[in-house]
Amino acid sequence: MTYFGKIFYGIKTLWTGMKVTGGYFFPNITRKKYVITRQYPDEPAVVFPRFKGEVVMWHNENNEHRCTGCQACEIACPNGSIEIIWKREVDPETGKKKKMLDQHIYHLSMCTMCSLCIQACPTNAIMWSTNFHNATYDRGLLTKVLNKPGSKLMAGVEE
Amino acid sequence: METNTQILSTEDLRSQEYFLNMGPQHPATHGVLRLLLTMDGEIVKNIEPDLGYIHRGIEKMVEYDTYRQIIHVTDRLDYLSSHMNNEAVALAIEKALEVEVSDRIKVIRTMMDELTRIASHLLWWGVMGMDIGALTTFMYAFRDREMINEIMEKTTGARLTMSYNIPGGVMFDLHPDFVKDVKAFIPHMRKVLPEYDRLLTGNIIFQRRMKGVGYLSAEDAISHGASGPVARGSGVRCDIRKKAPYSAYDRVEFDEIIETGGDNLARYQVRMREMYESLNILEQLVDNIPEGPYQMPMRTLIKLPKGEFYQRVETARGEFGVFIVSDGKKNPYRVKFRSPGFSNLNALIQAGRGVKLADLVAIMSTFDFVIPDIDR
Numbered sequence: 001m002t003y004f005g006k007i008f009y010g011i012k013t014l015w016t017g018m019k020v021t022g023g024y025f026f027p028n029i030t031r032k033k034y035v036i037t038r039q040y041p042d043e044p045a046v047v048f049p050r051f052k053g054e055v056v057m058w059h060n061e062n063n064e065h066r067c068t069g070c071q072a073c074e075i076a077c078p079n080g081s082i083e084i085i086w087k088r089e090v091d092p093e094t095g096k097k098k099k100m101l102d103q104h105i106y107h108l109s110m111c112t113m114c115s116l117c118i119q120a121c122p123t124n125a126i127m128w129s130t131n132f133h134n135a136t137y138d139r140g141l142l143t144k145v146l147n148k149p150g151s152k153l154m155a156g157v158e159e
Numbered sequence: 160m161e162t163n164t165q166i167l168s169t170e171d172l173r174s175q176e177y178f179l180n181m182g183p184q185h186p187a188t189h190g191v192l193r194l195l196l197t198m199d200g201e202i203v204k205n206i207e208p209d210l211g212y213i214h215r216g217i218e219k220m221v222e223y224d225t226y227r228q229i230i231h232v233t234d235r236l237d238y239l240s241s242h243m244n245n246e247a248v249a250l251a252i253e254k255a256l257e258v259e260v261s262d263r264i265k266v267i268r269t270m271m272d273e274l275t276r277i278a279s280h281l282l283w284w285g286v287m288g289m290d291i292g293a294l295t296t297f298m299y300a301f302r303d304r305e306m307i308n309e310i311m312e313k314t315t316g317a318r319l320t321m322s323y324n325i326p327g328g329v330m331f332d333l334h335p336d337f338v339k340d341v342k343a344f345i346p347h348m349r350k351v352l353p354e355y356d357r358l359l360t361g362n363i364i365f366q367r368r369m370k371g372v373g374y375l376s377a378e379d380a381i382s383h384g385a386s387g388p389v390a391r392g393s394g395v396r397c398d399i400r401k402k403a404p405y406s407a408y409d410r411v412e413f414d415e416i417i418e419t420g421g422d423n424l425a426r427y428q429v430r431m432r433e434m435y436e437s438l439n440i441l442e443q444l445v446d447n448i449p450e451g452p453y454q455m456p457m458r459t460l461i462k463l464p465k466g467e468f469y470q471r472v473e474t475a476r477g478e479f480g481v482f483i484v485s486d487g488k489k490n491p492y493r494v495k496f497r498s499p500g501f502s503n504l505n506a507l508i509q510a511g512r513g514v515k516l517a518d519l520v521a522i523m524s525t526f527d528f529v530i531p532d533i534d535r
């Protein structure tokens with residue numbers, strides 16, 4: 001190729017690429033046709049229902065949960081993100097002492113979002129929440145107690 | 160008056176070899192990889208990779224995990240091929256237990272594999288453009304990769320580290336929108352891939368950076384254990400999907416992409432053409448996802464029989480192997496991951512000798528390293 005031929009060829013290939021970007025640029029300044037960027041803090045983020053944000057425990061309106069304190073999730077968790085503290089309480093009906101959940105402690109800072117605890121739970125007490133606004137200034141705030149204060153076991157779960 | 164060339168060729172002005180650190184914080188290494196370069200002027204004489212900056216001891220760590228728990232750490236090896244890595248472990252465990260999974264599981268896994276492969280190649284394409292100075296490619300690749308990420312997020316709940324496979328199946332069933340989304344994605348991708356070619360492949364500057372740079376011969380590729388697009392760019396047939404089909408790869412028709420150039424452009428073309436092949440595979444499977452269970456019945460606590468089990472899969476970067484030694488307990492006795500990046504890094508030493516420093520960046524991009532995969 002001659003010297004000028006090379007220059008011409010170079011400009012031609014550049015022009016081919018510029019045509020692609022121009023094909024997006026010019027419709028955009030007039031009609032905003034291809035704008036796909038979501039301006040996140042101003043626009044809400046699109047999160048799908050299965051998104052694994054953090055583990056939460058489901059409570060009904062009477063502040064009852066389904067967790068029996070069986071520790072299956074604690075054993076299933078690969079990195080010790082879950083700690084179950086249980087207590088023995090007297091069952092008001094039978095009068096016998098029974099293992100009950102005291103605190104379901106969840107370390108969000110260590111969780112790898114693997115879903116193993118949720119698969120392991122025999123009573124479907126825990127589930128995923130799509131909340132991803134988890135940034136804090138203090139790491140301690142990421143250790144959460146999942147059962148709400150004063151909550152108790154839902155009737156009929158243990159059968 | 161002497162010309163510059165004459166001055167440089169006089170004996171006492173001959174340049175001296177020196178060492179140059181590339182990384183661990185160099186942006187073009189895409190992570191914490193340190194290359195110790197022996198330089199002569201601007202020519203790279205030798206490359207000595209120094210590893211371990213992101214070593215997490217995963218192989219040792221999983222010796223204390225149960226078999227179900229191993230899978231989620233393999234996400235953190237090659238995070239761009241996380242689904243394939245998961246699958247390798249799941250397949251190894253299923254092989255050891257002699258469990259035959261349903262057709263639905265096989266097809267789901269294969270489709271997810273191919274989506275992950277396209278997503279990984281798209282990221283590579285965008286970032287490679289950035290490495291050699293073309294910022295636009297990154298925007299285009301990420302626009303289209305977002306579609307895959309949304310498909311993934313809908314079904315698996317995560318965009319990158321999916322942990323979707325479990326021994327004997329997958330974690331959740333497919334999202335009802337999955338087929339519709341994939342069907343929308345395939346024609347879109349077929350439309351934008353030629354656009355990518357117009358944008359970058361034909362560009363004269365790009366061609367100059369790619370053609371004939373970083374030559375890796377087929378013998379070197381084999382003797383250094385390179386695999387994936389790196390070896391296929393040198394003309395080595397090494398696609399595990401063809402050699403030892405797993406999941407549903409034995410029932411789909413696709414070509415193994417081979418380029419014989421051995422240079423940057425060949426590796427580039429392999430990946431670009433592989434995206435078309437992945438679309439072909441998706442197209443064949445998307446209309447006939449069989450019905451059936453998405454999890455096979457398995458014990459909660461899996462114990463493998465005594466013995467050694469190996470399973471390999473083709474990730475976006477090459478051959479990924481899982482070697483499990485079991486002594487019959489609930490944890491493995493030893494687990495070894497054969498990661499594609501580590502072997503490809505050895506081939507880089509061969510391909511990167513004698514090039515200019517700026518070309519080394521281009522070569523590293525076409526080798527497509529993921530550093531956590533190298534270090535484990």
Ligand code: SF4
Binds near residue numbers: 077079110117
């Ligand atoms: S998602 Fe995984 S890491 Fe997180 S708490 Fe559950 S089992 Fe543990």
Ligand code: SF4
Binds near residue numbers: 069124
């Ligand atoms: S959350 Fe489920 S698995 Fe965990 S202790 Fe409660 S009932 Fe058991």
